[in-house]
Amino acid sequence: MAKDTAGPLRLLRETHEDRVLTVLRTQGAMTRAQLAERTGLSRATLSSIVQELLAADALTETAIDDTTSRGRGRPVTQLTLNASGGLALGMDLGHRFIQVTIANVAHEVVGSAGTDCSERTPWSKRLELALDLADTLASDNGISLSALAGVGVGVVGPVSETGGHRQPSRATRIHLVRDGLTERFGVPVYVDNNTRLAALGEAIWGAGAGLQNVLYLRLSYGVGGGLVLGGHLFSGAGGAAGELGHITVDPRGPKCVCGGRGCLERYVSLAAILEECGVRRFDEVLRRLADGDRAVRTVISTAGTRIGEVLAAACNTVNPETVVIGGELAAAGASLLDPIRDAVRKHTHNQVRHGLQIAPAALGHDDAARGGIALVLRRSALLAGYPAAPADPDEAAATRDRIPDLG
Amino acid sequence: MAKDTAGPLRLLRETHEDRVLTVLRTQGAMTRAQLAERTGLSRATLSSIVQELLAADALTETAIDDTTSRGRGRPVTQLTLNASGGLALGMDLGHRFIQVTIANVAHEVVGSAGTDCSERTPWSKRLELALDLADTLASDNGISLSALAGVGVGVVGPVSETGGHRQPSRATRIHLVRDGLTERFGVPVYVDNNTRLAALGEAIWGAGAGLQNVLYLRLSYGVGGGLVLGGHLFSGAGGAAGELGHITVDPRGPKCVCGGRGCLERYVSLAAILEECGVRRFDEVLRRLADGDRAVRTVISTAGTRIGEVLAAACNTVNPETVVIGGELAAAGASLLDPIRDAVRKHTHNQVRHGLQIAPAALGHDDAARGGIALVLRRSALLAGYPAAPADPDEAAATRDRIPDLG
Numbered sequence: 078m079a080k081d082t083a084g085p086l087r088l089l090r091e092t093h094e095d096r097v098l099t100v101l102r103t104q105g106a107m108t109r110a111q112l113a114e115r116t117g118l119s120r121a122t123l124s125s126i127v128q129e130l131l132a133a134d135a136l137t138e139t140a141i142d143d144t145t146s147r148g149r150g151r152p153v154t155q156l157t158l159n160a161s162g163g164l165a166l167g168m169d170l171g172h173r174f175i176q177v178t179i180a181n182v183a184h185e186v187v188g189s190a191g192t193d194c195s196e197r198t199p200w201s202k203r204l205e206l207a208l209d210l211a212d213t214l215a216s217d218n219g220i221s222l223s224a225l226a227g228v229g230v231g232v233v234g235p236v237s238e239t240g241g242h243r244q245p246s247r248a249t250r251i252h253l254v255r256d257g258l259t260e261r262f263g264v265p266v267y268v269d270n271n272t273r274l275a276a277l278g279e280a281i282w283g284a285g286a287g288l289q290n291v292l293y294l295r296l297s298y299g300v301g302g303g304l305v306l307g308g309h310l311f312s313g314a315g316g317a318a319g320e321l322g323h324i325t326v327d328p329r330g331p332k333c334v335c336g337g338r339g340c341l342e343r344y345v346s347l348a349a350i351l352e353e354c355g356v357r358r359f360d361e362v363l364r365r366l367a368d369g370d371r372a373v374r375t376v377i378s379t380a381g382t383r384i385g386e387v388l389a390a391a392c393n394t395v396n397p398e399t400v401v402i403g404g405e406l407a408a409a410g411a412s413l414l415d416p417i418r419d420a421v422r423k424h425t426h427n428q429v430r431h432g433l434q435i436a437p438a439a440l441g442h443d444d445a446a447r448g449g450i451a452l453v454l455r456r457s458a459l460l461a462g463y464p465a466a467p468a469d470p471d472e473a474a475a476t477r478d479r480i481p482d483l484g
Numbered sequence: 485m486a487k488d489t490a491g492p493l494r495l496l497r498e499t500h501e502d503r504v505l506t507v508l509r510t511q512g513a514m515t516r517a518q519l520a521e522r523t524g525l526s527r528a529t530l531s532s533i534v535q536e537l538l539a540a541d542a543l544t545e546t547a548i549d550d551t552t553s554r555g556r557g558r559p560v561t562q563l564t565l566n567a568s569g570g571l572a573l574g575m576d577l578g579h580r581f582i583q584v585t586i587a588n589v590a591h592e593v594v595g596s597a598g599t600d601c602s603e604r605t606p607w608s609k610r611l612e613l614a615l616d617l618a619d620t621l622a623s624d625n626g627i628s629l630s631a632l633a634g635v636g637v638g639v640v641g642p643v644s645e646t647g648g649h650r651q652p653s654r655a656t657r658i659h660l661v662r663d664g665l666t667e668r669f670g671v672p673v674y675v676d677n678n679t680r681l682a683a684l685g686e687a688i689w690g691a692g693a694g695l696q697n698v699l700y701l702r703l704s705y706g707v708g709g710g711l712v713l714g715g716h717l718f719s720g721a722g723g724a725a726g727e728l729g730h731i732t733v734d735p736r737g738p739k740c741v742c743g744g745r746g747c748l749e750r751y752v753s754l755a756a757i758l759e760e761c762g763v764r765r766f767d768e769v770l771r772r773l774a775d776g777d778r779a780v781r782t783v784i785s786t787a788g789t790r791i792g793e794v795l796a797a798a799c800n801t802v803n804p805e806t807v808v809i810g811g812e813l814a815a816a817g818a819s820l821l822d823p824i825r826d827a828v829r830k831h832t833h834n835q836v837r838h839g840l841q842i843a844p845a846a847l848g849h850d851d852a853a854r855g856g857i858a859l860v861l862r863r864s865a866l867l868a869g870y871p872a873a874p875a876d877p878d879e880a881a882a883t884r885d886r887i888p889d890l891g
Contacts, residue, residue: 093500121532129528290721292801304801306713313803314697317835324797325831335833337796386735389744390797393731395711396720424732426742428724 093118095308095455097126098135098158102184103287106157108141127156134159135182158183163226166262167449168207169271169442170232170254172196172298175203177210178446179218182226182454184281188214189443200250204257225264229449230254231271267452269310274448275403275440276303276319277310281451283439284401292397293438294321294388296406300342304395309455310448322346324387341387345380347405359405366412374412381413385420388435392421396429403438410437500525502715502862504533505542505565509591510694513564515548534563541566542589565590570633573669574856575614576678576849577639577661579603579705582610584617585853586625589633589861591688595621596850607657611664634671636856637661638678674859676717681855682810682847683710683726684717688858690846691808699804700845701728701795703813707749711802716862717855729753731794748794752787754812766812773819781819788820792827795842799828803836810845817844 096116101107104115113123130136137159140152163182169175176191190210194203215222232250251268258266276293285291291305300322304311311318322342323335330339343349347359353376354362365373388400400421406413418435425433440447503523508514511522520530537543544566547559570589576582583598597617601610622629639657658675665673683700692698698712707729711718718725729749730742737746750756754766760783761769772780795807807828813820825842832840847854 119536121536125528125532129526306718311713311802313836314805314840315803315835315838317833318801318803320800320803320833320836323833323836324800325793328793328827328831336837337831337833386732387797390731390794391801393727394725394798394801395718396722396725396727398721420735424735424744426724426727426730426744428722429720429727429730430743431722433721 093122093126094130097123097130098182098454099308101136101156101158106155108153108155112156134163163454164220164222164224165226165450165453166211166222166228167274167443167446167451167453168211168228168230168258169274169445169449170200170203170207170230171271171445172233174442175207175210176442176446177207177214178443178450179211179214179220180447180450180454184450184454186443186447187220188218189446190214191442200253201257204254208257208261222262225262227265227267227453228258228262229267229269229274229446229452230258231269231274231445231449233271265453267449269449269452270301270303271445271448272299272301273303273310273319274446274452275438275444276305276401276448277451278440278444278447279401279403279438280305280308282447283444284436285399286439288398290395290397291399291401292321292388292391292395293319293401293403294384296345296347296384296402296404298347300346300404306395310452321387321391324390326383326387341383344383345406350376350380350406359408363408366409377409377412378416380406381416382420384413385417386424388417389421389424392425392429392433397433399434399436401436401438403440403444407437500529500533501537504530504537505589505861506715508543508563508565513562515560515562519563540570542570570861571627571629571631572633572857572860573618573629573635574681574850574853574858574860575618575635575637575665576681576852576856577607577610577614577637578678578852579640581849582614582617583849583853584614584621585850585857586618586621586627587854587857587861591857591861593850593854594627595625596853597621598849607660608664611661615664615668629669632669632671634674634860635665635669636674636676636681636853636859637665638676638681638852638856640678672860674856676856676859677708677710677723678852678855679706679708680710680717680726681853681859682845682851683712683808683855684858685847685851685854686808686810686845687712687715689854690851691843692806693846695805697802697804698806698808699728699795699798699802700726700808700810701791703752703754703791703809703811705754707753707811713802717859728794728798731797733790733794748790751790752813757783757787757813766815770815773816784816784819785823787813788823789827791820792824793831795824796828796831799832799836799840804840806841806843808843808845810847810851814844 097112100112100115109123109127113120116123127136131138136156138154138156141155159182165180167178173196174191174193178189179187181187190213192206192210194206211222232254255266255268272295275295279285279293280288280291285305289308294302302319302321304319323333323337323340325337325339326341326344327339331343332338333340333343350362351357351359354373356362362373366377392400402414414435414437421435422430438444504519507519507522516530516534520527523530534543538545543563545561545563548562566589571594572587574585580603581598581600585596586594588594597620599613599617601613618629639661662673662675679702682702683698686692686700687695687698692712696715701709709726709728711726730740730744730747732744732746733748733751734746738750739745740747740750757769758764758766761780763769769780773784799807809821821842821844828842829837845851
């Protein structure tokens with residue numbers, strides 16, 4: 078059982094509840110009869126789910142004035158998400174910045190704040206900075222963090238370019254973050270790779286909002302990604318689904334730290350682009366692009382074609398509704414997106430290409446923090462119904478520990 | 485709602501029931517308490533599922549002699565799959581052969597039979613041949629087809645090399661098959677691409693049995709595939725997930741009928757292999773391979789490398805537990821599989837490569853027919869619980885109609 082509950086089955090199990098919550102979130106308050114109709118669940122199934130959600134304070138029930146029933150029978154009630162019933166804390170402990178966001182069970186963001194840090198900032202200090210931000214947010218918004226539903230945290234994987242700074246290993250970081258947060262809040266803490274959480278954030282609040290199958294690519298110092306299928310973060314067998322930066326561009330290309338060869342990341346990471354353009358900062362690349370610098374334009378366009386070819390393979394595999402392009406490089410706009418779109422169009426199956434959107438990311442710095450919130454909200458509502466779900470924070474974190482070694 | 489229920493959400497909804505059925509199928513009869521423990525479902529949820537499964541004749545309940553209870557309280561009962569309660573009929577209407585398989589709700593195959601046909605055999609005749617096979621199987625095994633749970637049918641997509649034979653369009657075929665089977669049996673009929681059904685069959689009964697995430701590649705006259713995620717066939721946004729034959733091998737390669745360029749299918753289809761080897765039949769390729777023919781060995785090895793490079797991209801995207809290689813070309817054995825494995829190893833991310841199996845398909849001609857049975861068994865058990873599930877065969881078939889245009 079241990080294996081099964083840690084795998085995709087656990088995520089799949091959340092669907093009934095998730096469907097109820099999604100309908101209430103997107104369509105507002107409604108009666109049980111309306112909810113049954115719109116979720117397509119049987120009365121019996123719906124009844125047991127609603128009971129659990131009410132018990133978990135995720136829903137509230139209020140009597141409504143029903144003129145059609147004329148006082149006969151049971152009073153008609155409406156169900157609605159309990160906006161004050163559960164708060165979720167999302168954190169992103171990135172390479173160079175820290176972001177903290179708080180949202181309620183209705184997926185409304187209560188507040189968000191961030192601060193820069195250095196790549197050398199120790200992890201204990203990062204956690205302290207994040208907790209300070211959370212406290213400030215809480216007092217600014219007049220809310221208490223004493224009754225959180227949970228905390229979802231994105232952490233960077235050890236990316237090669239920071240290897241020299243002797244940061245603690247991935248496992249050490251995760252334990253440090255998890256223990257610190259569990260001690261402070263006493264609620265379940267979910268830890269995942271922050272790129273994957275950004276994918277979930279974009280799929281729920283951002284460029285993929287309302288869609289079921291979203292492929293996310295982040296173009297930054299590292300090139301990573303995430304895969305949201307059926308509205309849930311899909312991990313794959315080893316937690317590495319969506320690692321698009323390590324798809325091969327050239328089988329005869331240079332060796333990569335991932336063990337592969339000629340990986341996309343080697344050609345289109347921010348470092349590679351800066352080197353090819355012969356500049357030191359990405360805003361200089363953007364300035365030259367705006368000035369019509371032909372050499373820089375070619376570098377970006379070639380990168381776009383390579384990215385598009387890799388995305389085409391990924392799209393032919395999973396046939397998503399949308400591809401979301403995030404990370405600093407996305408700021409190159411049409412100079413990058415147009416060649417990406419051309420290459421994807423050229424190298425996908427008719428039915429994969431049909432209706433496929435390729436959109437820039439819509440969220441800002443809080444993308445991964447929002448993804449952390451989504452992890453919490455989708456899991457916390459389930460605790461009442463599923464004893465196998467992570468009531469024990471250690472077990473919860475353990476199931477999320479299989480994050481990619483490479484950011 | 486129409487969109488949501490037709491998409492991955494519908495499949496995800498089946499999970500509770502599926503979990504109960506899987507535990508009973510793999511671990512045998514047990515009490516409700518044992519079932520609750522092993523499925524990880526709450527008593528309330530399990531109780532409503534068991535009630536629905538009993539009502540649908542998918543389970544039977546028998547009193548057992550419980551010496552520990554010493555006659556106090558309610559008698560203890562055991563739940564078991566009702567092997568005689570539901571039969572599912574699976575059919576594969578392929579290019580050159582027709583296969584029919586019958587199984588019970590316990591996933592035990594009752595009987596299977598096949599017959600060859602010509603590519604020119606009209607579809608009405610194929611259906612007639614399939615129905616004859618079904619009747620013969622039923623009478624040989626002393627069973628009645630009057631109370632089927634449903635029929636799952638795999639049909640080929642229009643593959644280019646048969647384009648000259650003026651077969652009816654995909655939509656016409658599907659309607660013909662669906663209407664004929666609905667009229668004959670009066671039960672839900674599910675139609676899908678037969679390669680995708682083969683993927684499901686292999687994931688449940690074959691080389692991927694017991695695994696959750698299986699990538700299937702079929703190497704035949706066409707090169708297709710299917711993706712099983714979390715134990716379910718994953719369709720993607722347009723029903724084309726797993727179309728691995730149309731991933732680009734060479735961006736500057738020749739145009740493909742799919743609208744792409746330099747697709748894998750152009751290089752490793754059976755027709756391409758035969759042409760490169762300069763022979764007319766594949767068994768001649770196998771004979772020369774066994775004889776140590778160096779030119780043929782190189783053709784197969786080069787094909788393996790190309791296949792492996794494409795599979796690596798697909799594996800980096802979804803991180804499956806196993807890749808299953810089916811179709812005639814798989815008969816080339818290690819000459820093909822070794823270069824596939826080498827290329828996959830070389831071009832996958834560490835965590836994707838770790839533990840990844842690449843195995844030849846384990847089922848025979850009845851792979852897609854078994855996949856059809858799996859579709860029926862996973863859906864029919866749900867009819868009682870989910871009014872949104874396909875009680876109406878037309879609606880059921882409509883939700884499965886989004887199959888790839890290219891087989």
